[in-house]
Amino acid sequence: MNRRTALGARVLAGATRAEARAYGLRESRVDAGDTTLAVLEGGPADAPPVVLLHGFTADRVVWMRFARHLVRDHRVVIPELAGHGASGFARGTGFSAPAQAARVAAVMERLGIDDAHVAGNSMGGFVAATLALDHPERVRSLLLSDAIGVASPEPSEAEVQIRSGRNPFFLDDVADFPAFYAMTMARPPFAPRLVRDAIAADYVARRGDYEEIFTDVFDVATLDDRLGEIDVPTLVMWGEQDRLVHPSTARTWADGIAGARTVTYPEAGHMPMLELPARTAADYRAFLARVGASTVIAER
Template sequence: MLVLIVAIAVFAAWAWLSYPRIGHWLYDLSMAAEARLYRLHKIEVPIREMTVSTWQAGPYEAADAILMLHGYSADKNIWLRFARHFVSSHRVIIPDIAGHGETGFKAGGGYDIPLQAQRLIQLLDICGVDKVHVIGNSMGGYIAAWLAAEYPDRVASVALIDPAGVTSPELSDLARQLAKGKNPFLIESRDDFQQFYRMTMATPPWVPGVVLDAVAERYQDRREELAEIFDDFHASPPMEPKLASIRAPALLLWGREDRLIDVSSVPIWSRGIPNLRVNIWDGIGHMPMVEQPGRTARLYRGFLQGLGR
């Protein structure tokens, strides 16, 4: 009994002294556990200039494959609870886009949208996928739209969730802060991260405070890397001139409470893409697939099922 008490005391002291290190451990363990539960496997895919870390699942012989693209500063884990709804019926490929997650960052590596799209075409080639349904959020939506416009023979359909890539008529909270010279993604303290996290979703799922503090620490550690990626990403060619060339069936989902990219962008996408289905959800922020993964999956499944009709 004494040994157990001492062990607990030592662990408690270690956790307090190394805070929030235990949060990193809890986050990584929980993501790995969820992936395993949903039958997603981590697969490292070598492409021309790097190795891309992916979650993959589903019947590999399936005719339909889905490529899921996360946003700027995020990683492949944000898709887990959404992806679980498709692993039985589709081949699912969820990469850490270059510069993010376990794919890693290389200074001067180039993180503009056209180059990121080229890398994903290489990824599909290595994975043996000829044509794919692509769904992307934020920066991932920008890349998804670029793929649909520039590589139409590789894209069976495109789904855009609060995508970047066009100029919003109305400024978002993020745009206002950027105009004042502050980038909320470049975190300097835990308080900064808390404010930023509240901007990303209207009703974020519950996450233990120690895990959020660990994620805040990761953002702080990656501040210079994220700044370079942001500069490359925001210097990319705009989507407006290319929207009319998107001929694949397209779905647009937007959270009306999005504080990162204003919902006033919707008419620009609607006027530009000929074959676009639009949904705007009240009470939802920038990442519907995280806030309401089941509802978002039902919408997307209905979209995919409607393609045959």
């Protein structure tokens, strides 16, 4: 790592810590059974809990600006999934959706959270849905944002590339990063060139890690045949300019889960919660309000 890249990494780390503190999010490490996970947590300890799960090659940071709109009246927990970010990578750990879901359940247990509203983006959506299936007692509701884990009626740009033998997630050179980064979001938040260069260098350095994680994630069955088993309120959220997971995939989730609602964003890409944090959080809060109301009615 050269001096410029090292400086960019320090700037990014410092800015991330400062932003987390500004939003009332504190950092910790939590026992997840076979490993420990880095976790951001904020909000009142006795408030309704919300667990936010990031996607493949991402980290807990992608949810922070969304989370700032929830911490006033929700207990927010953002784990960094095994193999990613500060949680660290250890070869052979096992990174499939069921393995990650089991770790999320263990983190909830460790934090004294019986059940929670669970949201996931991309791979995190696959993990969230798997948690609802494998540990249904843990999940009050689901938010599935641009989620993998089911068949896509139409191939995305990334899927077409993968079928042709070129996986856009695997980079050999930092010069390839800008093209990949452009695929991840239609409206990326501003980041100085120094910081983007540091992110690119870290991404290239982790290629071997990402190859193993990718194999584990896609070496398990999709959930198409099990969607009918999910019986919690579900919101399917999608960016209509998603180039990684085709927007048609939203229909698969929504059609398979009884009563699921869908909201889409014409101007957003693969991570609407990061691209449009205030708007997506407002939609999610409205969904949670409906979930709460329906729960009270059901209990009566």
